[in-house]
Amino acid sequence: CYRTVEETFASAQALAANHPTLATWNDAGDSWDRVTAGGPVGYDMMVLKLTNSAIPGPKPKLFVTSAIHAREYTTAELMMRFAEQLANGYGNDADATWLLDQHEIHLLLHTNPDGRKQAETGLSWRKNVDNNYCANSSSRGADLNRNFEFQWACCGGSSGSPCDETYRGSSPASEPEVQAVQAYLRANFPDQRLPGLNEPAPPDATGVYLDIHSYSELVLWSWGFTNTPAPNGTALTTLGRKFAYLNGYYPEQ
Numbered sequence: 001c002y003r004t005v006e007e008t009f010a011s012a013q014a015l016a017a018n019h020p021t022l023a024t025w026n027d028a029g030d031s032w033d034r035v036t037a038g039g040p041v042g043y044d045m046m047v048l049k050l051t052n053s054a055i056p057g058p059k060p061k062l063f064v065t066s067a068i069h070a071r072e073y074t075t076a077e078l079m080m081r082f083a084e085q086l087a088n089g090y091g092n093d094a095d096a097t098w099l100l101d102q103h104e105i106h107l108l109l110h111t112n113p114d115g116r117k118q119a120e121t122g123l124s125w126r127k128n129v130d131n132n133y134c135a136n137s138s139s140r141g142a143d144l145n146r147n148f149e150f151q152w153a154c155c156g157g158s159s160g161s162p163c164d165e166t167y168r169g170s171s172p173a174s175e176p177e178v179q180a181v182q183a184y185l186r187a188n189f190p191d192q193r194l195p196g197l198n199e200p201a202p203p204d205a206t207g208v209y210l211d212i213h214s215y216s217e218l219v220l221w222s223w224g225f226t227n228t229p230a231p232n233g234t235a236l237t238t239l240g241r242k243f244a245y246l247n248g249y250y251p252e253q
Contacts, residue, residue: 002077004120005043005113011080012048012109014075019087019120022100023121024049024133030182032130033114043113043181048083052090053146059204061188063106068144070115070125072214077211080105100117103245106188112144113179133162142169145211147178151225173192193231200231208239219251 003011016023027044034042036225051059066075086105089096099105110116118125118138127141134140143165145173149172153160158168173179189207193199221236223229230236230253244251 002073003080003111005116008076008080008109009046011082013070015048015083015087019090021081022050022087022090026093028108028184031112031114032128032174032176035176036131043110044194045108045111045113045177047184048107048109049104049173049246050083050100050107051085052100055101059102059104061104061106062210063108063185063188064212065108065111065209066212067113067116068111068177068211069213069215070112071123072125073119076109076116079109083107096216099190106184108181108184111181116139125146127167128177128202130169130175132170133167137163139163139165142167142175144175144177144191147173147175149173149182155225157181157225193232198231219247219249221251223253227253 009239012023013025025184026047026049028047029045031042031045034044036042037158040244052058061182066079067073072115083105085093086096086100090100091097094126112128114129115125115127123138125138127143130141133142140162141156146152146168157166157242159166169175169178173182189209192205219240221230221240222233233253237251240251243249
């Protein structure tokens with residue numbers, strides 16, 4: 001009973017149309033099928049942005065990606081309902097009003113729309129549909145969650161075999177979906193850290209990025225490639241534990 005990709009997009013478009021001062025529907029890139037085949041095949045990587053545009057910024061930003069693993073059906077639905085709760089609650093619910101007045105909320109509802117369409121047929125599909133890997137099979141594609149540039153192919157957390165579920169792709173950010181996410185992040189969260197890996201973000205850095213999954217019941221924060229705490233580790237631990245207190249998941253680096 002969860003909304004399909006098309007139904008999710010239609011709901012988001014309707015939300016933006018019904019709340020033009022609170023929501024916009026924006027194209028952030030293309031899926032693998034759209035890049036490869038063009039035309040009506042594949043999908044635009046659409047972001048639903050929510051904020052009260054009548055109140056000028058700059059405002060702290062929340063960026064959420066969901067459904068990067070296609071078979072995790074609930075995550076896109078969760079984010080769409082979150083958006084509806086905010087927009088429909090504006091002016092009536094104090095929390096929704098404050099969030100939209102004082103923040104920007106950016107939701108990439110379907111981070112792997114091509115793969116999700118495969119999952120909607122009943123297949124236990126995880127990756128994107130890149131046919132350059134394990135071609136013409138139901139195991140084709142790259143695990144987008146392991147395709148990002150940072151620490152790509154590091155530390156045994158992914159596979160180099162194209163038919164494996166955790167295949168990381170042929171090179172860092174080889175997949176158009178990941179390229180779209182990285183470009184959107186860089187455009188909205190300018191890097192304030194010094195170049196060194198152990199340099200912390202400054203105290204006045206704002207914004208939160210979340211990647212929502214429906215597996216393991218964990219709240220995870222950086223770093224993931226080493227047991228060494230990240231330079232802002234204490235603050236990340238505090239935030240992660242607060243999240244876990246509210247949703248009952250297990251918090252850990």
